[in-house]
Amino acid sequence: MNTRRPTITDVARTAGVSPSTASVVFSGKTAVSDATRQRVLDAAGSLGYTGPDPRAASLRRGRSGIVGVVFEEHLGAAFLDPVKTLMMDGLADGVASIGAGLLLLRDQAPLGTEPTLTTAPLDAAVLVGCSGLLRESLAVVTARGIPVVVIEGDAGEGILRIELDNREAQRQAASHLRALGHEKVGIVTLAVRAGWQRGWIPDDETITVDVTRERLAGARDVFRDAPAFGAAASSIDEGLAAGRALFADAAARPTAVLAQSDLLAAGVIRAAEEAGLSVPDDVSVTGFDGIVVDGLAPYELTTLVQPAADKGRAAGHAVAAMLAGETAASIRFTCVFRVGNTSAPRA
Amino acid sequence: MNTRRPTITDVARTAGVSPSTASVVFSGKTAVSDATRQRVLDAAGSLGYTGPDPRAASLRRGRSGIVGVVFEEHLGAAFLDPVKTLMMDGLADGVASIGAGLLLLRDQAPLGTEPTLTTAPLDAAVLVGCSGLLRESLAVVTARGIPVVVIEGDAGEGILRIELDNREAQRQAASHLRALGHEKVGIVTLAVRAGWQRGWIPDDETITVDVTRERLAGARDVFRDAPAFGAAASSIDEGLAAGRALFADAAARPTAVLAQSDLLAAGVIRAAEEAGLSVPDDVSVTGFDGIVVDGLAPYELTTLVQPAADKGRAAGHAVAAMLAGETAASIRFTCVFRVGNTSAPRA
DNA sequence: TTGTACGCGTTATCAA
DNA sequence: TTGATAACGCGTACAA
Numbered sequence: 001m002n003t004r005r006p007t008i009t010d011v012a013r014t015a016g017v018s019p020s021t022a023s024v025v026f027s028g029k030t031a032v033s034d035a036t037r038q039r040v041l042d043a044a045g046s047l048g049y050t051g052p053d054p055r056a057a058s059l060r061r062g063r064s065g066i067v068g069v070v071f072e073e074h075l076g077a078a079f080l081d082p083v084k085t086l087m088m089d090g091l092a093d094g095v096a097s098i099g100a101g102l103l104l105l106r107d108q109a110p111l112g113t114e115p116t117l118t119t120a121p122l123d124a125a126v127l128v129g130c131s132g133l134l135r136e137s138l139a140v141v142t143a144r145g146i147p148v149v150v151i152e153g154d155a156g157e158g159i160l161r162i163e164l165d166n167r168e169a170q171r172q173a174a175s176h177l178r179a180l181g182h183e184k185v186g187i188v189t190l191a192v193r194a195g196w197q198r199g200w201i202p203d204d205e206t207i208t209v210d211v212t213r214e215r216l217a218g219a220r221d222v223f224r225d226a227p228a229f230g231a232a233a234s235s236i237d238e239g240l241a242a243g244r245a246l247f248a249d250a251a252a253r254p255t256a257v258l259a260q261s262d263l264l265a266a267g268v269i270r271a272a273e274e275a276g277l278s279v280p281d282d283v284s285v286t287g288f289d290g291i292v293v294d295g296l297a298p299y300e301l302t303t304l305v306q307p308a309a310d311k312g313r314a315a316g317h318a319v320a321a322m323l324a325g326e327t328a329a330s331i332r333f334t335c336v337f338r339v340g341n342t343s344a345p346r347a
Numbered sequence: 348m349n350t351r352r353p354t355i356t357d358v359a360r361t362a363g364v365s366p367s368t369a370s371v372v373f374s375g376k377t378a379v380s381d382a383t384r385q386r387v388l389d390a391a392g393s394l395g396y397t398g399p400d401p402r403a404a405s406l407r408r409g410r411s412g413i414v415g416v417v418f419e420e421h422l423g424a425a426f427l428d429p430v431k432t433l434m435m436d437g438l439a440d441g442v443a444s445i446g447a448g449l450l451l452l453r454d455q456a457p458l459g460t461e462p463t464l465t466t467a468p469l470d471a472a473v474l475v476g477c478s479g480l481l482r483e484s485l486a487v488v489t490a491r492g493i494p495v496v497v498i499e500g501d502a503g504e505g506i507l508r509i510e511l512d513n514r515e516a517q518r519q520a521a522s523h524l525r526a527l528g529h530e531k532v533g534i535v536t537l538a539v540r541a542g543w544q545r546g547w548i549p550d551d552e553t554i555t556v557d558v559t560r561e562r563l564a565g566a567r568d569v570f571r572d573a574p575a576f577g578a579a580a581s582s583i584d585e586g587l588a589a590g591r592a593l594f595a596d597a598a599a600r601p602t603a604v605l606a607q608s609d610l611l612a613a614g615v616i617r618a619a620e621e622a623g624l625s626v627p628d629d630v631s632v633t634g635f636d637g638i639v640v641d642g643l644a645p646y647e648l649t650t651l652v653q654p655a656a657d658k659g660r661a662a663g664h665a666v667a668a669m670l671a672g673e674t675a676a677s678i679r680f681t682c683v684f685r686v687g688n689t690s691a692p693r694a
Numbered sequence: 695t696t697g698t699a700c701g702c703g704t705t706a707t708c709a710a
Numbered sequence: 711t712t713g714a715t716a717a718c719g720c721g722t723a724c725a726a
Binding site for chain 2: 054
């Protein structure tokens with residue numbers, strides 16, 4: 001009848017000690033005599049007590065050991081992107097140093113259900129995103145007075161950011177192509193804004209996604225008038241579609257393509273093959289990210305290797321530092337340009 | 348000096364009401380007069396109170412609104428698998444019905460850091476995995492008396508499972524090939540056990556991964572003596588390597604290949620192309636999962652479509668039901684066989 | 695080395 | 711419609 005779970009008080013009573021002594025046995029904060037410890041442990045065993053209730057401990061300590069990760073997109077979409085996956089991996093590592101776990105949260109409340117971002121017992125939050133969509137989430141979190149870090153996003157005043165030298169990096173790839181003699185270059189970009197449908201980007205288009213805008217600017221620093229085709233997402237299939245558009249007109253065909261992600265680049269390569277073009281002899285293709293594209297061998301992309309996992313790890317460490325009361329600073333990571341076998345001198 | 352965050356008691360005092368009334372204003376559990384509500388809201392606004400502390404609420408309610416998801420692997424590895432990604436997506440949906448969030452947990456405690464599975468404020472847990480590795484996690488969770496659901500794993504007595512008709516499903520694909528006249532068939536399997544290196548599977552090998560064993564059994568139900576090559580993971584590159592092994596000896600070459608995942612199948616197709624074989628004219632290839640393989644067009648795999656997202660959703664609903672005190676039952680999902688353009692009659 | 699006493703911030707219950 | 715009271719289960723000064 002009394003199915004209530006045993007508490008540390010029950011254990012203490014059974015062991016014939018005070019609750020605080022029992023508590024200490026589990027937390028190990030203070031020395032306890034072996035005899036007493038054993039009595040407490042035995043009592044716990046016989047009662048089926050499995051340790052302090054995390055909820056109560058969390059209230060008492062003021063910490064829950066949980067870091068929220070907020071995505072703009074649908075969760076499935078987020079993990080389809082290998083870069084985000086790597087980033088999460090690093091983040092998991094980074095917060096592990098404070099023994100915290102990662103709570104997955106979506107930005108948009110799915111109608112009717114509780115908006116967990118406001119009600120979850122978070123110690124800190126990491127916002128992942130590129131457009132201005134997460135401004136609202138940011139407001140909620142800062143109002144709660146929770147430490148927050150933004151990865152690859154427009155954070156606003158006084159918010160810690162983890163970012164990349166997108167423009168400078170992309171400029172390197174463009175310069176590389178320029179040095180190889182290429183002049184007619186096509187650009188394949190990531191999404192221009194939330195809900196963007198694939199298509200050529202008009203010159204007067206406003207690009208709200210930071211990453212897209214910065215990388216495009218880097219490419220145009222070198223090839224001022226290069227046409228840009230915006231993909232709807234970072235995937236091989238989107239790159240294929242973009243590549244088809246670029247190679248459609250044999251007369252206007254570019255001799256090199258700057259893709260804003262490795263997946264897009266892989267798709268562009270497929271499109272080139274499809275059009276009877278050889279890579280890199282007829283067309284050079286560069287990517288961005290430096291991930292391993294499954295199934296792309298024997299091609300090895302000329303690309304910009306970004307420290308995706310390090311970005312996540314840095315975010316985790318920043319969060320850890322802030323929770324420890326230390327001050328943490330924004331970090332700007334640098335990409336490493338890597339020459340593969342998908343770029344060559346202009347034929 | 349007093350930087351302590353305001354509590355609901357502070358708000359109540361400022362508004363001139365009792366704490367319980369203020370609480371009700373935020374929870375909406377009981378009707379409150381508009382005048383009173385406004386006074387409380389105003390007080391909260393002026394004090395910078397942003398709502399009840401989730402930690403305290405969680406202690407009082409006995410619920411944290413958090414469901415743990417435990418993976419055997421490294422987080423990055425888990426999300427590299429599209430099936431797991433879909434499953435997570437469904438799971439997120441499923442637990443959203445009770446307003447819960449997903450806490451990512453790893454099975455192996457990374458040495459020294461707190462094992463969060465024992466200390467996290469979980470309402471329930473979902474274990475994802477195929478081998479017996481998560482037995483330990485299971486023990487921890489059941490000891491805590493937390494509802495638990497296992498997806499695609501050997502759960503043991505009395506544990507709720509969400510599974511697939513792996514053997515029957517794979518048998519369908521095999522029968523399909525048999526009906527097409529194929530007799531020399533090769534099998535490409537998923538990992539045989541944790542840490543497995545790719546290679547031919549000896550007849551006396553013990554297969555500890557449930558999914559691998561069941562699907563292999565299904566294939567052998569039809570092709571008793573078909574040789575099986577075990578991949579190290581589910582990826583196109585692993586499939587490519589397996590395919591090379593299968594097609595290495597032109598004389599012994601199979602006319603059809605049963606792959607245990609779509610990614611592996613995609614790799615096998617690449618290997619076939621590489622060997623100058625045409626799919627499906629020279630070689631038929633079947634997959635398993637029914638995911639969209641990025642970049643595989645124009646091939647459309649003959650495969651078994653598994654309801655990956657539904658599995659996750661079902662796990663979420665099961666968890667919700669158990670938390671509501673209802674009884675939930677194990678579920679066995681069924682795959683749907685889909686014929687694409689990668690299988691054809693034996694030449 | 696152990697015990698006492700109290701508070702963490704909230705909410706359920708019941709009475710007014 | 712509002713308020714008083716009592717937990718929820720634990721950790722930690724401080725005293726013994």
